[in-house]
Amino acid sequence: MPHRVYIQTVGCQMNVLDSELAAADLMQVGYELVHSPREADTILYNTCSVRQHAEDKIYSALGRLKPLKQKRPDLIIGVMGCMAQKDRDAIFRRAPHVDLVVGPGQLGRLPEFIDRVRRGDNLSPLPTDFGPAPGGEPVARAVFQPSKLLEIGLDRASGRRKDISESFKTFNVNRTAAMRSVPHQALVRIAFGCDRFCAYCVVPRVRGPEQNRPAAEIEEEVRRLADGGCLEITLLGQTVNGYRDDSGGATVRLSDLLHRLHEIAGIRRLKFVTNHPNYMTDDLLAAMRDLPKVSPYLHVPAQSGANEILRRMKRGYTVEQYREMLERIREKIPQAAVASDFIVGFCGETEEEFQQTVELVRTARFKNSFIFKYSSRPGTKAAELYADDISEEVKRRRNNELLAVQNAICLEDNQPYLGRTVEILVEGPSKVARKQPPGAATVQLVGRTVHDRIVVFDGPRELIGKIIEVTIEKLDPFTLFGKLL
Numbered sequence: 001m002p003h004r005v006y007i008q009t010v011g012c013q014m015n016v017l018d019s020e021l022a023a024a025d026l027m028q029v030g031y032e033l034v035h036s037p038r039e040a041d042t043i044l045y046n047t048c049s050v051r052q053h054a055e056d057k058i059y060s061a062l063g064r065l066k067p068l069k070q071k072r073p074d075l076i077i078g079v080m081g082c083m084a085q086k087d088r089d090a091i092f093r094r095a096p097h098v099d100l101v102v103g104p105g106q107l108g109r110l111p112e113f114i115d116r117v118r119r120g121d122n123l124s125p126l127p128t129d130f131g132p133a134p135g136g137e138p139v140a141r142a143v144f145q146p147s148k149l150l151e152i153g154l155d156r157a158s159g160r161r162k163d164i165s166e167s168f169k170t171f172n173v174n175r176t177a178a179m180r181s182v183p184h185q186a187l188v189r190i191a192f193g194c195d196r197f198c199a200y201c202v203v204p205r206v207r208g209p210e211q212n213r214p215a216a217e218i219e220e221e222v223r224r225l226a227d228g229g230c231l232e233i234t235l236l237g238q239t240v241n242g243y244r245d246d247s248g249g250a251t252v253r254l255s256d257l258l259h260r261l262h263e264i265a266g267i268r269r270l271k272f273v274t275n276h277p278n279y280m281t282d283d284l285l286a287a288m289r290d291l292p293k294v295s296p297y298l299h300v301p302a303q304s305g306a307n308e309i310l311r312r313m314k315r316g317y318t319v320e321q322y323r324e325m326l327e328r329i330r331e332k333i334p335q336a337a338v339a340s341d342f343i344v345g346f347c348g349e350t351e352e353e354f355q356q357t358v359e360l361v362r363t364a365r366f367k368n369s370f371i372f373k374y375s376s377r378p379g380t381k382a383a384e385l386y387a388d389d390i391s392e393e394v395k396r397r398r399n400n401e402l403l404a405v406q407n408a409i410c411l412e413d414n415q416p417y418l419g420r421t422v423e424i425l426v427e428g429p430s431k432v433a434r435k436q437p438p439g440a441a442t443v444q445l446v447g448r449t450v451h452d453r454i455v456v457f458d459g460p461r462e463l464i465g466k467i468i469e470v471t472i473e474k475l476d477p478f479t480l481f482g483k484l485l
């Protein structure tokens with residue numbers, strides 16, 4: 001009987017991709033992917049450290065697994081991803097029934113690690129240079145029992161950049177369409193890690209130094225995905241528009257890469273996330289304008305509309321520079337949809353500074369904004385330098401106020417779609433479809449326009465993975481409701 005693995009993923013698209021790659025890697029050595037922890041002999045959590053809430057959820061889920069592990073001691077429980085890198089052996093202390101902790105830079109060896117745990121042959125000499133654990137606590141080797149395995153990258157301050165980078169290996173696996181949850185869409189990593197060290201962000205610590213994948217390797221992966229029937233590629237990088245590859249002699253920028261990928265037969269749509277405002281160069285905007293397969297959609301987080309907050313966040317731009325970037329986008333690609341991220345309640349944010357953020361959202365008319373309440377992360381500059389002094393109540397109120405402004409804009413900007421026919425890539429059944437009878441001739445399906453607008457409509461399942469046209473009959477701030485032509 002093959003081993004059965006269950007993987008639960010929280011966090012960003014980078015984590016979604018890592019889980020897909022980990023699953024593909026395990027399937028290649030005979031594992032079967034199951035959809036419930038109870039059916040599995042290996043349970044893995046791919047974790048996120050960006051907010052405290054995401055970590056709390058994982059620790060609760062791990063706690064709930066304790067009775068199962070007591071009943072089935074051969075069950076293997078693993079924690080991987082950002083929380084593994086950040087909390088390291090502290091995970092074993094909080095959840096002693098966890099067997100392995102694997103950082104994002106070590107995922108490429110996951111099948112070997114699980115195998116070692118299963119055989120009980122799992123204690124590699126523990127690295128000595130991880131540096132202190134969060135909060136300055138030294139790594140306590142004494143807590144390791146022979147059945148535990150810890151594999152993580154080196155601490156950012158622990159030595160030479162080359163060694164640290166090498167300890168965060170980018171992880172890419174050849175995966176067939178059958179190994180991917182959505183065969184017609186794929187995430188492709190082009191860069192790993194980050195060097196920007198925004199004051200609130202834990203990513204540079206948990207994902208290591210910025211490393212760009214060679215363009216030729218990316219091209220080959222996209223070609224293989226296209227051969228397998230993939231229509232839409234989303235390129236991923238923490239600061240994706242800062243991509244540069246010098247491995248082949250001449251420098252390849254993101255714009256050059258888009259030109260190369262645009263030539264690949266079978267690919268119909270190309271997207272890229274997440275962008276940093278400082279790298280929104282004219283050559284990139286020109287590539288978006290000139291290449292019809294590149295979706296006119298940009299996610300460029302602003303984070304705040306107040307210069308003092310941006311300075312303390314160490315974002316590296318002012319509101320005026322962000323607005324200038326928006327103007328350039330709209331001048332070059334007038335129909336572009338721009339989405340943003342905002343953090344409300346950052347350390348010391350005054351009411352006036354928050355209102356400057358509201359003003360930016362009101363005037364910039366983002367397609368949508370992802371709004372988060374500030375969550376202090378140990379090990380970041382913000383946690384070290386500033387007090388997390390905005391109350392939860394004020395954060396919540398600011399979050400709701402900003403959301404209300406953004407939602408009103410979404411509703412207004414969706415209105416012109418009424419009665420219009422739009423082209424969508426059908427992504428799959430909607431949440432409603434899961435409650436519809438399995439044999440139903442038509443179900444509710446979800447698709448997306450090139451501008452990343454979500455369209456829901458009734459149609460046969462055979463349309464999944466096809467690019468079709470629907471006419472919009474109804475809408476709300478977040479969704480367009482269409483009718484099949």
Ligand code: SF4
Binds near residue numbers: 197201203
């Ligand atoms: S650019 Fe800033 S926010 Fe984005 S991953 Fe890097 S440090 Fe974090």
